[in-house]
Amino acid sequence: xxxxxxxxxxxxxxxxxxxxxxxxxxxxxxxxxxxxxxxxxxxxxxxxxxxxxxxxxxxxxxxxxxxxxxxxxxxxxxxxxxxxxxxxxxxxxxxxxxxxxxxxxxxxxxxxxxxxxxxxxxxxxxxxxxxxxxxxxxxxxxxxxxxxxxxxxxxxxxxxxxxxxxxxxxxxxxxxxxxxxxxxxxxxxxxxxxxxxxxxxxxxxxxxxxxxxxxxxxxxxxxxxxxxxxxxxxxxxxxxxxxxxxxxxxxxxx
Amino acid sequence: xxxxxxxxxxxxxxxxxxxxxxxxxxxxxxxxxxxxxxxxxxxxxxxxxxxxxxxxxxxxxxxxxxxxxxxxxxxxxxxxxxxxxxxxxxxxxxxxxxxxxxxxxxxxxxxxxxxxxxxxxxxxxxxxxxxxxxxxxxxxxxxxxxxxxxxxxxxxxxxxxxxxxxxxxxxxxxxxxxxxxxxxxxxxxxxxxxxxxxxxxxxxxxxxxxxxxxxxxxxxxxxxxxxxxxxxxxxxxxxxxxxxxxxxxxxxxx
DNA sequence: GTAGTCAGATTGTCCGGACATTCCGATTGA
DNA sequence: TCAATCGGAATGTCCGGACAATCTGACTAC
Numbered sequence: 001x002x003x004x005x006x007x008x009x010x011x012x013x014x015x016x017x018x019x020x021x022x023x024x025x026x027x028x029x030x031x032x033x034x035x036x037x038x039x040x041x042x043x044x045x046x047x048x049x050x051x052x053x054x055x056x057x058x059x060x061x062x063x064x065x066x067x068x069x070x071x072x073x074x075x076x077x078x079x080x081x082x083x084x085x086x087x088x089x090x091x092x093x094x095x096x097x098x099x100x101x102x103x104x105x106x107x108x109x110x111x112x113x114x115x116x117x118x119x120x121x122x123x124x125x126x127x128x129x130x131x132x133x134x135x136x137x138x139x140x141x142x143x144x145x146x147x148x149x150x151x152x153x154x155x156x157x158x159x160x161x162x163x164x165x166x167x168x169x170x171x172x173x174x175x176x177x178x179x180x181x182x183x184x185x186x187x188x189x190x191x192x193x194x195x196x197x198x199x200x201x202x203x204x205x206x207x208x209x210x211x212x213x214x215x216x217x218x219x220x221x222x223x224x225x226x227x228x229x230x231x232x233x234x235x236x237x238x239x240x241x242x243x244x245x246x247x248x249x250x251x252x253x254x
Numbered sequence: 255x256x257x258x259x260x261x262x263x264x265x266x267x268x269x270x271x272x273x274x275x276x277x278x279x280x281x282x283x284x285x286x287x288x289x290x291x292x293x294x295x296x297x298x299x300x301x302x303x304x305x306x307x308x309x310x311x312x313x314x315x316x317x318x319x320x321x322x323x324x325x326x327x328x329x330x331x332x333x334x335x336x337x338x339x340x341x342x343x344x345x346x347x348x349x350x351x352x353x354x355x356x357x358x359x360x361x362x363x364x365x366x367x368x369x370x371x372x373x374x375x376x377x378x379x380x381x382x383x384x385x386x387x388x389x390x391x392x393x394x395x396x397x398x399x400x401x402x403x404x405x406x407x408x409x410x411x412x413x414x415x416x417x418x419x420x421x422x423x424x425x426x427x428x429x430x431x432x433x434x435x436x437x438x439x440x441x442x443x444x445x446x447x448x449x450x451x452x453x454x455x456x457x458x459x460x461x462x463x464x465x466x467x468x469x470x471x472x473x474x475x476x477x478x479x480x481x482x483x484x485x486x487x488x489x490x491x492x493x494x495x496x497x498x499x500x501x502x503x504x505x506x507x508x
Numbered sequence: 509g510t511a512g513t514c515a516g517a518t519t520g521t522c523c524g525g526a527c528a529t530t531c532c533g534a535t536t537g538a
Numbered sequence: 539t540c541a542a543t544c545g546g547a548a549t550g551t552c553c554g555g556a557c558a559a560t561c562t563g564a565c566t567a568c
Binding site: 043044062073075078088089189190191193194195197200214215216217218225227228229230241244245246247248249250251252 | 297298316327329332342343443444445446447448449450451452454468469470471472479482495498499500501502503504505506
Binding site: 277278279313314315316317320334335336 | 520522524529
């Protein structure tokens with residue numbers, strides 16, 4: 001009589017380098033994540049108890065727990081008291097993160113192209129001033145870009161930035177994303193407020209995106225903050241829904 | 255000469271109850287969160303160093319760190335090595351979480367109403383079978399609902415669920431949300447894959463939502479998994495973009 | 509045979525300490 | 539006056555241990 005299928009405890013080849021400056025818990029979590037990604041740790045398999053795992057690696061239990069916890073936070077592992085820690089079954093991709101459209105497209109293998117339409121200083125409108133928390137009519141950067149994939153327009157991006165944060169070089173804007181430029185300028189992105197909606201295209205919008213007037217457009221507005229709480233970017237984007245949609249994975253925060 | 259404005263270290267009245275079954279770190283993090291919410295801890299203010307905070311509360315440093323870490327993960331606090339821990343400036347609302355439209359509307363103070371259009375068992379189509387990971391043509395629940403706010407239709411929700419998980423009572427479906435029913439049935443929601451897009455309304459869709467054919471609609475597809483990796487729900491939703499948009503806050507994963 | 513009970517296993521919480529790393533301001537030197 | 543150096547202060551990492559809470563499976567009693 002066949003035994004019921006039980007997820008086995010997997011024996012992994014794990015090791016840490018104590019002379020490395022990389023934290024031990026991080027080395028361990030990276031190895032575990034790689035094993036999950038690679039399929040060595042199959043979904044549903046038990047990870048083995050923390051005490052024994054710590055002993056095998058010559059680490060303390062808190063260190064092992066810290067490594068496991070980081071993967072639990074990523075949604076790759078599930079802990080059950082009295083049972084153990086196992087790999088989740090579902091195919092977890094990347095959870096929704098604060099990424100730029102440019103990075104998204106590049107990761108999807110579509111060589112993105114950017115055409116800078118406008119790159120200038122303008123006085124802040126009431127809407128922009130409120131979003132960026134600056135005085136109305138004070139100077140702000142205004143950048144309008146058209147993002148293309150495979151030569152087809154995909155999105156129209158209009159962004160406002162407070163002055164003095166970053167120098168916006170048109171050439172750089174055409175070869176990389178705005179977020180990458182901000183990170184390179186030493187800005188630590190912290191959070192963003194987003195709003196995703198839809199509306200019919202105006203004649204202007206339709207022309208920019210090679211659609212027809214009245215065609216449905218996907219819209220996104222976003223204000224991004226750095227870790228000091230400053231608003232560092234306000235953007236109004238419109239996407240062609242036939243070419244782009246927002247795909248992401250959510251984790252339940254427990 | 256006026257001193258430069260420096261964010262002060264705030265003295266808070268904190269206490270923990272060691273006889274409570276609530277974990278100490280959780281008691282502390284809740285009090286800190288309440289103080290931030292209430293404005294007692296103002297944005298930018300320093301939290302005071304962990305060692306002294308632990309001594310004042312009669313706790314160990316790891317326990318205090320665990321409390322602080324949970325708030326850092328929520329985006330409410332920022333730690334800086336060599337400096338201290340301070341409250342984030344930006345108005346952090348709730349980060350995007352796996353919530354139901356029903357809960358969203360209720361939280362916004364709009365008494366949501368639900369009209370169940372269909373509640374039956376149907377054979378799974380190829381699309382549904384793939385999403386729920388069940389055999390094609392096997393029985394699955396099909397639920398179609400119209401969600402209204404202030405008497406106006408706001409969204410059309412079509413959901414599929416594998417059989418045996420939960421008994422779908424039409425009466426209950428009209429008075430609460432699907433997620434709440436699933437949680438009440440002992441299902442631990444873990445993650446969901448979502449896709450948000452837009453398209454023009456068909457004649458059918460337009461009629462359901464009191465729009466005109468060709469009007470832009472906001473669409474959302476979602477597969478939800480429980481912590482064992484089973485798909486527990488697949489949904490295809492259409493929203494009236496003039497009445498609803500997705501608002502949320504993102505945190506940068508560090 | 510069925511239901512309740514008990515024991516083992518595993519994670520959850522908490523402690524007290526140690527040293528490393530990083531940031532910032534103050535002191536020192538040119 | 540300005541720049542480099544130094545030291546204090548705070549968080550980051552890591553250890554070893556202890557007990558509690560919970561789940562599973564096996565045993566026992568009816």
